[in-house]
Amino acid sequence: MAEEVCVTVWNEFRHERYEPEVRAHYPHGIHVVVAEFLQALPGIETQTATLDEREHGLTQEVLDATDVLIWWGHLAHNEVEDSTVDQVQQRVLDGMGLICLHSAHLSKIFTRLMGTGCNLRWREADERERVWVMDPGHPIANGLDEFFEVPESEMYGERFDIPVPDDLVFLSWFQGGEVFRSGCCYRRGKGKIFYFSPGHETYGIYHQREIQVVIGNAVRWAAPAGSARPTFGNRGPLERLAGN
Amino acid sequence: MAEEVCVTVWNEFRHERYEPEVRAHYPHGIHVVVAEFLQALPGIETQTATLDEREHGLTQEVLDATDVLIWWGHLAHNEVEDSTVDQVQQRVLDGMGLICLHSAHLSKIFTRLMGTGCNLRWREADERERVWVMDPGHPIANGLDEFFEVPESEMYGERFDIPVPDDLVFLSWFQGGEVFRSGCCYRRGKGKIFYFSPGHETYGIYHQREIQVVIGNAVRWAAPAGSARPTFGNRGPLERLAGN
Amino acid sequence: MAEEVCVTVWNEFRHERYEPEVRAHYPHGIHVVVAEFLQALPGIETQTATLDEREHGLTQEVLDATDVLIWWGHLAHNEVEDSTVDQVQQRVLDGMGLICLHSAHLSKIFTRLMGTGCNLRWREADERERVWVMDPGHPIANGLDEFFEVPESEMYGERFDIPVPDDLVFLSWFQGGEVFRSGCCYRRGKGKIFYFSPGHETYGIYHQREIQVVIGNAVRWAAPAGSARPTFGNRGPLERLAGN
Amino acid sequence: MAEEVCVTVWNEFRHERYEPEVRAHYPHGIHVVVAEFLQALPGIETQTATLDEREHGLTQEVLDATDVLIWWGHLAHNEVEDSTVDQVQQRVLDGMGLICLHSAHLSKIFTRLMGTGCNLRWREADERERVWVMDPGHPIANGLDEFFEVPESEMYGERFDIPVPDDLVFLSWFQGGEVFRSGCCYRRGKGKIFYFSPGHETYGIYHQREIQVVIGNAVRWAAPAGSARPTFGNRGPLERLAGN
Numbered sequence: 001m002a003e004e005v006c007v008t009v010w011n012e013f014r015h016e017r018y019e020p021e022v023r024a025h026y027p028h029g030i031h032v033v034v035a036e037f038l039q040a041l042p043g044i045e046t047q048t049a050t051l052d053e054r055e056h057g058l059t060q061e062v063l064d065a066t067d068v069l070i071w072w073g074h075l076a077h078n079e080v081e082d083s084t085v086d087q088v089q090q091r092v093l094d095g096m097g098l099i100c101l102h103s104a105h106l107s108k109i110f111t112r113l114m115g116t117g118c119n120l121r122w123r124e125a126d127e128r129e130r131v132w133v134m135d136p137g138h139p140i141a142n143g144l145d146e147f148f149e150v151p152e153s154e155m156y157g158e159r160f161d162i163p164v165p166d167d168l169v170f171l172s173w174f175q176g177g178e179v180f181r182s183g184c185c186y187r188r189g190k191g192k193i194f195y196f197s198p199g200h201e202t203y204g205i206y207h208q209r210e211i212q213v214v215i216g217n218a219v220r221w222a223a224p225a226g227s228a229r230p231t232f233g234n235r236g237p238l239e240r241l242a243g244n
Numbered sequence: 245m246a247e248e249v250c251v252t253v254w255n256e257f258r259h260e261r262y263e264p265e266v267r268a269h270y271p272h273g274i275h276v277v278v279a280e281f282l283q284a285l286p287g288i289e290t291q292t293a294t295l296d297e298r299e300h301g302l303t304q305e306v307l308d309a310t311d312v313l314i315w316w317g318h319l320a321h322n323e324v325e326d327s328t329v330d331q332v333q334q335r336v337l338d339g340m341g342l343i344c345l346h347s348a349h350l351s352k353i354f355t356r357l358m359g360t361g362c363n364l365r366w367r368e369a370d371e372r373e374r375v376w377v378m379d380p381g382h383p384i385a386n387g388l389d390e391f392f393e394v395p396e397s398e399m400y401g402e403r404f405d406i407p408v409p410d411d412l413v414f415l416s417w418f419q420g421g422e423v424f425r426s427g428c429c430y431r432r433g434k435g436k437i438f439y440f441s442p443g444h445e446t447y448g449i450y451h452q453r454e455i456q457v458v459i460g461n462a463v464r465w466a467a468p469a470g471s472a473r474p475t476f477g478n479r480g481p482l483e484r485l486a487g488n
Numbered sequence: 489m490a491e492e493v494c495v496t497v498w499n500e501f502r503h504e505r506y507e508p509e510v511r512a513h514y515p516h517g518i519h520v521v522v523a524e525f526l527q528a529l530p531g532i533e534t535q536t537a538t539l540d541e542r543e544h545g546l547t548q549e550v551l552d553a554t555d556v557l558i559w560w561g562h563l564a565h566n567e568v569e570d571s572t573v574d575q576v577q578q579r580v581l582d583g584m585g586l587i588c589l590h591s592a593h594l595s596k597i598f599t600r601l602m603g604t605g606c607n608l609r610w611r612e613a614d615e616r617e618r619v620w621v622m623d624p625g626h627p628i629a630n631g632l633d634e635f636f637e638v639p640e641s642e643m644y645g646e647r648f649d650i651p652v653p654d655d656l657v658f659l660s661w662f663q664g665g666e667v668f669r670s671g672c673c674y675r676r677g678k679g680k681i682f683y684f685s686p687g688h689e690t691y692g693i694y695h696q697r698e699i700q701v702v703i704g705n706a707v708r709w710a711a712p713a714g715s716a717r718p719t720f721g722n723r724g725p726l727e728r729l730a731g732n
Numbered sequence: 733m734a735e736e737v738c739v740t741v742w743n744e745f746r747h748e749r750y751e752p753e754v755r756a757h758y759p760h761g762i763h764v765v766v767a768e769f770l771q772a773l774p775g776i777e778t779q780t781a782t783l784d785e786r787e788h789g790l791t792q793e794v795l796d797a798t799d800v801l802i803w804w805g806h807l808a809h810n811e812v813e814d815s816t817v818d819q820v821q822q823r824v825l826d827g828m829g830l831i832c833l834h835s836a837h838l839s840k841i842f843t844r845l846m847g848t849g850c851n852l853r854w855r856e857a858d859e860r861e862r863v864w865v866m867d868p869g870h871p872i873a874n875g876l877d878e879f880f881e882v883p884e885s886e887m888y889g890e891r892f893d894i895p896v897p898d899d900l901v902f903l904s905w906f907q908g909g910e911v912f913r914s915g916c917c918y919r920r921g922k923g924k925i926f927y928f929s930p931g932h933e934t935y936g937i938y939h940q941r942e943i944q945v946v947i948g949n950a951v952r953w954a955a956p957a958g959s960a961r962p963t964f965g966n967r968g969p970l971e972r973l974a975g976n
Contacts, residue, residue: 093361093405095869115359116432117337119476127485130970132646132667133959137827137922141959146647155481158620158659159474159634161337161433166408166899171646171659173667175971176481179620179659188360189405190869227865227873230403232363237399237420238862239907241371339625374726376890376911377715381583381678385715390891402864402903403878410655415890415903417911419727423864423903434625471621471629482618483663581849581893603847604920605825607964615973643969647962649825649921652898664969676848677893718891720851725887725908729859 004045005223008066009035010058012073013050015201025204030072037212044219051076056084063087068097068222070215071104074201078108085109093189094229097222099215102199105160110195113188114162120180121157127175129153129198131182131210140169140183140194140217148210154200156180162195170214172197183214185221190229192222248289249467252310253279254302256317257294259445269448274316278345281456288463295320300328307331312341312466314459315348318445322352329353337433338473341466343459346443349404354439357432358406364424365401371419373397373442375426375454384413384427384438384461392454398444400424406439414458416441427458429465434473436466492533493711496554497523498546500561501538503689513692518560525700532707539564544572551575556585556710558703559592562689566596573597581677582717585710587703590687593648598683601676602650608668609645615663617641617686619670619698628657628671628682628705636698642688644668650683658702660685671702673709678717680710736777737955740798741767742790744805745782747933757936762804766833769944776951783808788816795819800829800954802947803836806933810840817841825921826961829954831947834931837892842927845920846894852912853889859907861885861930863914863942872901872915872926872949880942886932888912894927902946904929915946917953922961924954 011031015022026033035046049057051073063069069088073080085108092098092113100110111118129150133141157178163186170183186193196214199205206212255275259266270277279290293301295317307313313332317324329352336342336357344354355362373394377385401422407430414427430437440458443449450456499519503510514521523534537545539561551557557576561568573596580586580601588598599606617638621629645666651674658671674681684702687693694700743763747754758765767778781789783805795801801820805812817840824830824845832842843850861882865873889910895918902915918925928946931937938944 089359113359115333115357117476121476121479123479123481125481125485127481130665133962134646135652135919135958136647136960136962137919137924137956137958139957142957144959146960146962155479157479158622159476159624161474161476163407163430163432164410164623164656168652168656171667173661173665175483176485177483177618177661179661179667181622186407187867187869188407192869224869225871225874226867226869227876228868228878230405230865230868230878232361232365232403232405235365235367235399235401237367237369237371239419239421241369241420374909377718378890378913379675379714379896380716380718380891381675381680381712381714383713386713388715390716390718402866403868408867408900412896412900415911417905417909421862421905423905423911425866431623431625436625468625469627469630470623470625471632472624472634474621474624474634577847601847603821603845605964609964609967611967611969613969613973615969643967645967647964649962649964651895651918651920654896663971664973665971674895676895718893720849720853720891720893723853723855723889725855725857725859727907727909729857729908 004043005219006065006067007038007044007046007070007219008049008062009046009070010049010072012076013052014075022201030201030206033206034070034215038216038219041216051079056080058084058088060087063091063096066096067224068099068219070099070101071107071109072101072199073107074103077106080108085112089113092191092193095190095224095226097191097219097224098193099218099222100193100195102197105195113193116163117161120160121178123155123176125155125176126152127155130173131198132171132173133169134171135167135169138167138169139221140185140214142217143213144210150198150205150208152203153198153205156182156197190226194218194222248287249463250309250311251282251288251290251314251463252293252306253290253314254293254316256320257296258319266445274445274450277450278314278459282460282463285460295323300324302328302332304331307335307340310340311468312343312463314343314345315351315353316345316443317351318347321350324352329356333357336435336437339434339468339470341435341463341468342437343462343466344437344439346441349439357437360407361405364404365422367399367420369399369420370396371399374417375442376415376417377413378415379411379413382411382413383465384429384458386461387457388454394442394449394452396447397442397449400426400441434470438462438466492531493707494553494555495526495532495534495558495707496537496550497534497558498537498560500564501540502563510689518689518694521694522558522703526704526707529704539567544568546572546576548575551579551584554584555712556587556707558587558589559595559597560589560687561595562591565594568596573600577601580679580681583678583712583714585679585707585712586681587706587710588681588683590685593683601681604651605649608648609666611643611664613643613664614640615643618661619686620659620661621657622659623655623657626655626657627709628702630705631701632698638686638693638696640691641686641693644670644685678714682706682710736775737951738797738799739770739776739778739802739951740781740794741778741802742781742804744808745784746807754933757939762933762938765938766802766947770948770951773948783811788812790816790820792819795823795828798828799956800831800951802831802833803839803841804833804931805839806835809838812840817844821845824923824925827922827956827958829923829951829956830925831950831954832925832927834929837927845925848895849893852892853910855887855908857887857908858884859887862905863930864903864905866900866903870899870901871953872917872946874949875945876942882930882937882940884935885930885937888914888929922958926950926954
């Protein structure tokens with residue numbers, strides 16, 4: 001508890017290199033902005049990794065040293081190697097936290113862990129998103145007001161094809177008429193997963209205070225916790241079976 | 245509602261062909277016994293399919309005509325083609341019910357839909373399993389007493405590496421000292437999934453009255469229901485965005 | 489299953505007697521409109537009961553013969569006798585379904601069964617409510633499209649101080665900027681509870697087709713089901729404790 | 733987070749005064765033992781309160797200064813004043829944690845917050861209870877092995893008439909043939925509630941290391957967290973309603 005939480009911020013890092021509109025908001029990449037505001041929090045150590053590094057920057061060594069992995073991807077989900085997805089999934093089941101941001105809803109790792117299509121409705125129309133706190137006692141909502149607004153957002157709307165969240169922390173209202181489960185917690189194996197939808201690359205959403213508060217809270221919530229790693233397989237009885 | 249529920253009972257059908265002890269209980273295969281007791285219920289039509297048929301007996305045509313698919317597999321999970329798993333998963337997301345029995349916890353289709361390892365502890369020791377009803381108002385428990393016993397059962401014990409069930413209908417007690425979430429409901433996409441653990445091939449468990457009651461109830465619960473199939477993708481606003 | 493579901497529609501029945509605007513929509517009371525459209529469905533038998541009848545029309549005899557109780561109240565929650573609330577709660581725990589409509593969120597019976605304050609934000613501004621299906625495979629959503637609209641509705645908005653629903657069927661969007669969990673399922677004891685929020689008395693909402701579809705579906709979902717009534721108290725062991 | 737968690741341990745404190753068998757385990761009362769092992773943990777401050785003190789030791793002042801309230805009661809649930817129950821319930825909804833131990837399942841405050849009967853099967857037969865971790869990543873399971881045993885325990889068995897827990901942390905196996913949801917989490921309002929069943933007064937269960945670990949973890953989990961206190965009632969629109 002008193003120890004540092006080691007966070008790896010993973011980013012596809014394509015938009016920022018090729019699209020001036022995105023680069024204007026994130027000149028060094030979304031991952032750098034996210035890593036910086038997390039690094040400024042007490043008890044959090046960050047590093048980054050990106051798609052085009054060797055093994056996507058996610059060697060087994062890196063994963064083994066990661067307490068919480070943050071994932072941002074959009075254009076190139078299919079370029080992520082299945083072997084990396086296998087390793088990340090196993091680490092989550094073994095207790096690593098995973099925070100999937102925005103368009104990571106269609107990443108291989110998120111759909112793999114959900115088991116569903118994870119599709120949704122969307123629209124880019126610079127419209128207002130109002131994020132309501134659904135679970136005011138949840139640690140991921142620490143320090144927030146009853147709701148906050150994202151002035152310009154990409155609409156992500158229901159039906160969002162996910163399993164029912166284990167905790168539903170945020171619900172978003174959109175100007176154009178939709179609602180969305182924008183902050184969803186899952187427990188899978190020993191690991192905790194948080195999906196948080198605001199974060200379209202053409203807006204400076206990761207510079208917004210409330211967004212940073214949520215992601216910081218989510219890191220602490222998703223940090224490894226719990227009992228001994230479960231063991232599986234053929235086991236002798238714990239009680240005498242005599243007289244069976 | 246008044247229409248027939250079309251059930252396809254799928255079986256790996258290997259044990260029964262090669263192991264006399266299993267054949268003694270299920271001379272024509274587990275699938276035939278399950279299909280027969282379901283067929284005897286009003287409003288249910290059954291057919292069977294097995295691993296060694298062409299496309300495992302699960303062509304797109306068969307799947308499209310199936311309301312509820314029952315799955316029993318054990319030795320040969322890996323022989324099921326990924327293309328079949330893809331098709332079954334899609335049909336579940338589109339509303340087909342799926343009932344996974346006993347060792348199907350490690351089938352490709354179940355682990356795919358769960359997103360976790362689905363592993364557990366097990367022991368073959370002919371011990372008593374007492375199945376407790378956890379949700380006495382659940383339709384899958386219709387007609388049961390507060391608990392029932394399986395006189396000789398394979399132990400399946402926690403930790404069972406599954407997502408938290410949407411409904412937990414049964415909890416099992418084992419003589420040797422373990423507990424197990426033996427009846428678990430999931431909603432995935434438009435589809436409903438029920439996992440039910442009793443059913444080891446060397447015991448005549450599918451001949452037991454209570455087991456047949458549970459599977460019959462589960463078929464009715466898992467039959468397709470609900471609203472229009474959700475649509476996804478880029479969508480115009482439902483409300484005027486003027487003044488945005 | 490093939491038997492009739494006996495529904496008692498309970499109404500406070502005050503607004504309709506004293507307010508012309510309400511009487512215009514429901515000249516004989518909301519309960520009569522609800523009972524009539526339910527009565528028209530196959531397999532449903534209805535009767536009504538109102539606050540100002542003896543024992544509020546809910547004698548033990550009436551309750552014992554009721555499979556599903558529908559509750560509409562607003563002005564006079566406190567006039568409902570605690571003894572009636574006790575009896576209704578016990579019947580729910582014993583398996584009777586309960587459907588609480590609109591302002592029944594603050595009824596004694598609903599807050600008693602929830603254990604929370606059940607408060608919310610509200611506004612009467614004739615604004616549009618768009619009701620989104622959150623669980624497209626849920627039987628209460630049978631026959632609906634992906635969403636439907638209530639052209640003029642009272643706003644009920646989050647934070648809604650309820651326990652996390654066992655199933656969340658509907659989520660509403662409001663023109664003025666709020667979201668609301670408008671269709672919530674709970675299992676309590678052997679009974680099933682459905683809360684459905686659209687239904688303000690100054691609009692003709694219970695005349696709308698989709699609203700009637702939802703309530704009809706909810707009646708079937710909430711009808712008694714399940715295993716034997718649980719027994720409690722001091723019990724001898726089911727297994728030998730020798731050698732303990 | 734860095735601040736102290738203020739815990740009030742409430743005990744009925746009757747058994748220990750009148751029954752030598754109980755006094756042998758808890759000469760100064762169960763509350764003193766629980767307070768002492770919690771006080772030894774970093775970041776936790778404890779005080780105690782008992783039934784026979786003025787206002788049961790739970791004045792509004794005491795409650796307002798309490799982050800987490802622990803409750804042990806058995807013989808005298810009915811002697812707790814309703815006004816105290818009202819105050820405790822409101823504090824829970826406002827964010828205070830509540831940990832209900834063993835026979836507190838029938839306390840006024842627990843049944844009030846659950847909305848159900850909270851009854852169960854029980855037996856005093858000095859039998860072994862094996863407590864299995866159901867949710868190995870849950871913070872309440874921190875530091876435990878896959879299961880632990882209570883050598884002599886009172887059996888508490890299903891059907892336990894509670895709402896489906898928001899998190900199910902522990903499941904118990906009993907020698908005599910029953911299972912029990914022995915560690916259950918609920919979120920109600922802004923508050924968190926944990927029910928933990930081991931703890932019969934005639935055994936020295938609260939002296940057992942694992943039991944102390946669980947209660948210590950539960951205190952940290954239940955400590956107040958989250959967003960601003962929700963506000964309710966009549967509210968103006970957040971968006972323009974022109975053109976409505």
